[in-house]
Amino acid sequence: MKTQENGNKHKGYRRIIPSMTALLEFEAVARHNSFTLAARELGVTQAAVSKQVKQLEENLGTQLFQRLHRGIRLTSEGQALFAVISDSLQKIAAVFDRISEGSGEQELVLSTTATFSQLRVMPRLGNLRATLPQIQLRLATQMFTGDLRNHDVDLLVRYGNGRWEDGSAVLLFEEEIFPVCSPAWLARNTPPTSLHDLYTSDLLDADATSEGWMTWPTWFREQGHTPPKLRYSLRCHLYTDTIQAALHGHGVALGWGRMIDHLLASGELVRLTELTVRPREAYYVVIPHGRSATPAILALIDWLRDALPEAAR
Structure with a gap:
């Protein structure tokens, strides 16, 4: 195994990964779950995207998508490839942002509902700047939470049972x-x-x-x-x-x-009263598949969980 790994290193990434374009187009198709939307985002034709993905499947010798009557679905091999590509592209994009902006701050995109952003996040923003000055927060507020693959976010707040297929859930807090x-x-x-x-x-x-x-x-x-x-x-x-x-x-x-x-x-x-209801559901932060739980993301999760509102301090 060690000899094979060394041999692969000497081949260079170009020999192991025949087409970076195909990987980028595959990532867009997997994220949108659509060849049409991926082509629109990339500014190319749907036929060109389909050809790149087909060549990638032939190079790998396996099917990455199941072609259904109405739509497509990632195979297990496709899910594995999508997870690692998404993670890698996110890391590359973060470095590009830091270099191009010349700033030590790291922008994190947090998706929440209007209720959570207005009632939980906004009253604590002063504390966020004082506690985590290296994080620049961008709020992506939605009416309802949706499929994480269709949103360019680093983490998302959800209320529910903590079992979702599009990311890894971390408990924030229970409710009453x-x-x-x-x-x-x-x-x-x-x-x-x-x-x-x-x-x-x-x-x-x-x-x-x-x-x-x-x-x-x-x-x-x-x-x-x-x-x-x-x-x-x-x-x-x-x-x-x-x-x-x-x-x-x-x-x-x-x-x-x-x-x-x-x-x-x-x-x-x-x-008004001590009577209360403690629901079975709770608030969770969901980290999308393909995103790493970086120190900055973990620090923001801790802050969301524990930060005191301005009024309490």
């Missing part, structure tokens, strides 16, 4: 959910002392989404009660709007503790 309101609303209303009192309060709610956001009926059922048909003071599509309505004194919202800890610490929101 409880009723909150503003001091102004509390001053105008009698504090609820029972679940029945909560039924008849000025309830604020957000639509359930694929992320698993809990609504008031679900929260009440988790307390062992099935409420009558609830009458809401306001319902919103986005959870961030629900929290804004609570801040303005319009009613009682469900507080996701990890998202609103800065508002509780500042006194802008108050917790």
